[in-house]
Amino acid sequence: MKDYDAIVIGAGNAGLSAAATLQRGGMRTLLLERHNIPGGCATSFVRGDYEFEVALHQLSGLGTEDQPAILRHVFDSMGISDKVDYVEEHHLYRYAVPGVIDITLPASVKGIIAVLSEAFPAEADKLKPFLDLCEVLTLEAYLAYPRAKATGDPEVIKKNCRNFVKYGLRNAKDVLDEFFDDPVLKAVLGGYWGYMGLPLKELPFSDLGVMLYAYAAMKPWHVVGGSQALSNALLDSFLEAGGDVRFNCGAEQITTDNGAVAAVRTEHGEIFTTNQVVSNASSILTYNQLLDRPELAGDVREDFKSRRMGVSGFVLYLGLDCTPKDLGIEVATNFVANTIDDEAQHAEALTLDGAPKGCLFTCYTVGDETLAPKGKSVVALMCLQYGSAWDNVKPEDYAATKFAYAEKLIDLAETVIPSVRDHIEEIEVATPMTMMRYLNTPGGAIYGFSQGIAEHGTVRDRVRPVHGLHLAGSWSGMGGFQPTYQAGASVGGSILCKQNKKAG
């Protein structure tokens, strides 16, 4: 008998979800995490009186209690529904470019149409058709297309997924251009590009459209206690079901026998036998480093060559000694930029020489005051940045470089939200190197590989060269919270399914 029915490497969102699903499904599962806490990106840390959310800005896919959406069902199936509390956000975002626009989109399709019709009357009649398209695209991408594809008949795809066929792989800029003229309106509607890390012309429209519609219809959510609360709840559910977990215990090798998974060796030298491994570590690390015979990875390594490294982030975690109201903000999610040009903003992510042109100011205490001591606020101020921007920064210059860039980021935020600096009580600066340290990802990437059209799941073929080795997480699908929870649950589910077939 094997030591475990399954071993999960990494306790990020996908690893936790896979582990909880497997153990609750009756497979004896070992979860290995190199860090001392579950969550990966989905974590928090405490400084002084403040607890800082590391990564979650807005949780998507939950839906309301009355109208639950997919993620609520997934969480139900993993047994965490009564372990977590959520706070609904009533706005998608504020989009502010001084001298150009300052507008807030409410969290409803109707509300968005009303607000934008008033601000852009000349284009009012195109808003509904546009948002309708986002809606049907969501349904087609997630429901109709997978079914149609399974039939193997191209005509069925054409017939049942008309919008997906036409718009699914087009770039977001193109589609916005097709509908609208006003560049400011297009920039406002494209505001979420930053959540995917690529400018509109490189993003598949289906991803942007789905995101916009999903947040509007299913609402953006905060989690009480932050995403760490979700991570802790998933782990709790896993432990309650009898799972074994080891922290401070990285996996060092996946041992194979005849091209199939046989065991996992930890950094402490222990060896655990198993036939099933789910790796939540990056695919790069899994196939190039962990696998005992990297040559087994064959096709995967070919696939790597057509991939590009994804983006990381530069984040200031701020504890402010004032309320959101004192700062003049009413909305948690604030995109602040000095240009509506997303390509110019993205270009700054590649270098430390200039200054950020766009950023995201998320104030978690809007809507949930319990996150900070009374009268105070917790903020994450973030801009996109690639790990490569830090390649030539020497260790001895690291601190000075990060502080200097932090100053520029605060300067940008202050063009819309004045006197942030004066209110700082606690501050922690995280760079792509910080992400790299805590996630063990190449380039400190936070969504896995770049999320461009050529990386889209629709155009990629699934390669799984090693029997019993499964990947789950941002490196083998879409990055972000909702996708990675779902990926873990689905990988766990399909392993269970096969196992049960064998047994039955």
Add this chain to the structure above:
Amino acid sequence: MTLKDIRSVIDGFDATRAQMENLAETGQDFANEGARVQTRVASLHPKRLALTVSDLVEETATTRTLRLTGDAGTLPPFLAGQYVNLFVTVDGVETARPFAISSAPQERGHYDLTVRKIAGGFVSPWLVEGLQVGAKVSSSGPMGSFYVNPIHHGDDLVFLAGGSGVAPAISMIRDIAARRLPVKFHLIYGSRQTDDVIFQRELSELDAACDFLTLTQVISEPNDAFQGRTGFIDAALISEVCGEMANKTVYLCGPPAMNAACAKELKDVGVTNKRLHIEANGPPVDPTARGGWPSGVAAHQNVTVTVNGKGSFETTAGEPLLNALEKAGYQVENACRSGECSLCRIKILSGDVFNPSEAKLRQSDRRFGWVHSCVAYATSDVEILL
């Protein structure tokens, strides 16, 4: 592709596949990325540093500076004020203690740790009396957020130091001098007796040489010949030597009693939380005196700790769980040993545990029973998950 892919009906599918093939021509298989990640992380934040004691300097009768040289050459950079956690084996017990680095950050060949012997201590007496030149030790990488932060600390800095709490202060002073930073730095340094003053000569020299530095020394148990300031650091003294405090940033590092007393005095002279940075101090000296400690439980009361699946042992309620675990031969990762860094996080499966205010617990860790073992006390028999 031999057969036409059914996905070709999607607009842009064929073009995107062609683009993928182009990308593959110029791309890479990332074979070296894993090693790059490791090297990069180790150069900034190594998990462990292998060190050799290359020199020992007597500072006072009870204090000495350990010079630790990196076995792998240049040591990782740090910010003046940060600490390393020093791993040692004392009386067969594998344990560790955090110490601020007293050398300048510009010095990359070694870290100096200035250690004062605490009467009745477990590790400090051994470091001050037992450690020999040539000994091998290991430490964590530099850590902690007690440093001069250029973003919001401003340029008018005051440091209140007591005893070996002068260690991070002298590193800051050396750093400011080396980088010629445009700040003012006022060190108010309290010692018990004149013989206890650490770095006396260097401080006087720096005071004379550096315009940015003001030095105020205070002795609490002076001998008859002593002519300088005497007593404790209090509101009156702070106001007298510093003037208006509202716009100054204050760092405070001394023994626990001094930190508590000075924090109060500083509030009285108008220093807000925002402008006050207090270095962590280790577990509370007397946890039973803290609010929330269960009545009827004495510090010396015996309790049994069961480690899930790994046996059990006896300890006392007043002993931090981390120390108890180490003495019983269990290993738990740790660094600050003061409740802040969360590395020593363990889960309480059953039983009662007291978490003092030092424990900077996440909201959801509290909810699911995770504690910081370095400052957690078993006040009944407990079962834990390591």
